[in-house]
Amino acid sequence: MDKFSNIRKKVQLISVVASSIILAVALHGIITHNEHYFEIGLLLIGAMLAGGLLLAPVLGRFWCGWLCPRGTFLEYVLGKVSNRSSIPKKMRTTEFKLLIASIMAVMFLMVLLGKNPLLASQDKLASVGGFIVFLCVVTTALISIPLGIIYMPRTWCSFCPVGYAQSLLSKNKILHVSIEDCRNCKKCHGSCHLDICRDYTGKSKIIEDPDCFACMKCTDACKLGANKPVISLHSMH
Numbered sequence: 001m002d003k004f005s006n007i008r009k010k011v012q013l014i015s016v017v018a019s020s021i022i023l024a025v026a027l028h029g030i031i032t033h034n035e036h037y038f039e040i041g042l043l044l045i046g047a048m049l050a051g052g053l054l055l056a057p058v059l060g061r062f063w064c065g066w067l068c069p070r071g072t073f074l075e076y077v078l079g080k081v082s083n084r085s086s087i088p089k090k091m092r093t094t095e096f097k098l099l100i101a102s103i104m105a106v107m108f109l110m111v112l113l114g115k116n117p118l119l120a121s122q123d124k125l126a127s128v129g130g131f132i133v134f135l136c137v138v139t140t141a142l143i144s145i146p147l148g149i150i151y152m153p154r155t156w157c158s159f160c161p162v163g164y165a166q167s168l169l170s171k172n173k174i175l176h177v178s179i180e181d182c183r184n185c186k187k188c189h190g191s192c193h194l195d196i197c198r199d200y201t202g203k204s205k206i207i208e209d210p211d212c213f214a215c216m217k218c219t220d221a222c223k224l225g226a227n228k229p230v231i232s233l234h235s236m237h
């Protein structure tokens with residue numbers, strides 16, 4: 001049964017359409033040199049990202065699993081051409097995530113200090129926003145797409161700074177995936193974006209990995225009903 005996958009696809013489609021409209025507003029501002037449109041688009045993009053971060057303490061990386069347009073793009077478009085090789089373990093380490101987040105933070109700080117080499121605008125919001133749009137496009141083209149073809153489609157999501165921030169915020173989340181009476185048939189293993197559920201099958205356990213998207217793809221993949229979402233107020237850490 002693809003109960004969750006069918007609902008998730010609809011939610012992802014709505015999110016992609018909404019974010020495409022928002023991006024179009026921002027790009028219209030860039031093309032017409034109208035900083036008013038550009039700023040509205042950027043504020044809406046910022047509001048979407050902030051919404052994702054606000055969800056994290058309750059729902060974990062639900063934003064990544066159900067709503068992020070970049071994650072959706074990687075999942076479905078790269079899903080058609082990806083080799084689907086295992087993601088190197090190094091890319092899932094805290095050190096690697098911190099390295100990528102630090103590089104982004106330094107670049108972002110430079111822009112905040114007025115050292116944006118890309119967009120010479122007096123308007124701080126336009127300058128910062130232009131940089132964020134540029135960063136999204138460049139990291140997608142140069143990192144997310146090549147890695148998604150070589151390894152799993154959403155390899156980028158294993159160290160993306162926005163995803164990592166959600167993982168850090170989700171220590172006391174209430175939405176979990178639980179595995180009980182698992183026969184270890186391994187049918188769910190190939191469904192996971194980040195190779196997470198294979199570490200939990202064969203035993204009765206809540207999936208504790210903070211990087212879990214709560215996408216429920218492994219739930220749908222389990223035909224024995226051993227894998228299901230649970231709401232628990234009890235912290236798993």
Ligand code: SF4
Nearest residue numbers: 064068071157160163
């Ligand atoms: S990890 Fe980053 S790119 Fe991937 S879905 Fe989450 S926010 Fe989007």
Ligand code: SF4
Nearest residue numbers: 192212213215216218
């Ligand atoms: S463990 Fe299951 S719910 Fe979590 S990311 Fe993997 S497939 Fe999705």
Ligand code: SF4
Nearest residue numbers: 182183185186188222
């Ligand atoms: S959770 Fe379900 S699909 Fe996954 S190994 Fe266990 S029984 Fe098999």
